[in-house]
Amino acid sequence: MNAQVTRARRVGMGFTTFGAMAAVIVLAAPNASAWVGNLEVSGKDHKVGCTYTLTASVEVDRISTVKFTDNGKELPGSPVSPSLLSNKVTIKWTPSTAGVHKLEARQILISDSISVTVAESGGGSGSASGGCGGGLGGLIPSLSG
Incomplete structure (x- = not known):
């Protein structure tokens, strides 16, 4: 009878361990995709030679680099x-080039990407629309791309 109790305890311990491992996998899976995400690029009508800010959210791992x-x-x-x-x-x-740019933010094995179409800068002399933002963008940095 003592051998049967020992065997039952081992089987029970095995099921408990398996259940705990399965719970960890299930609970961790939804968070894995939330490490880095929501990649955004500032501005609109993106042009060659203009500077923009890329911003990504880091929800889980704030130690690993992006x-x-x-x-x-x-x-x-x-x-x-x-x-x-x-x-x-x-x-x-x-x-630095016109066309479609695939921008990506990657943290360990998780990534998020967006595609942005970039136009030539136009840059004719005296052209207000040929620059990077124009208007007050150069005077007030928070308004520039």
């Missing part, structure tokens, strides 16, 4: 270390 890329090429200043006090991480981006 790598930013443009069409697979790492951006200058990347990777960026998140602040322990904020769930946002930012970097400046200045596109």
